[in-house]
Amino acid sequence: xxxxxxxxxxxxxxxxxxxxxxxxxxxxxxxxxxxxxxxxxxxxxxxxxxxxxxxxxxxxxxxxxxxxx
Numbered sequence: 001x002x003x004x005x006x007x008x009x010x011x012x013x014x015x016x017x018x019x020x021x022x023x024x025x026x027x028x029x030x031x032x033x034x035x036x037x038x039x040x041x042x043x044x045x046x047x048x049x050x051x052x053x054x055x056x057x058x059x060x061x062x063x064x065x066x067x068x069x
Contacts, residue, residue, distance in 0.1 A: 027068055031060070 034056065038044065045052040063069075 024067060027063075027066065031063065031068060034060070 034044070041047070043049050043053055044056055
């Protein structure tokens with residue numbers, strides 16, 4: 001996440017750095033919501049593979065790069 005904020009987000013780098021803890025808390029909250037759902041279901045929505053699973057994969061497969069382990 002820090003890489004993305006520093007490399008792709010316009011604006012003052014100090015402001016972006018100050019925003020990082022809040023953004024990471026939001027990311028952890030989202031992952032904390034997804035994990036129990038996916039522990040009980042094979043797919044995220046509709047009981048079958050869908051665009052929701054594809055969209056979530058796009059972000060979650062690089063979660064360790066953002067400090068989410």
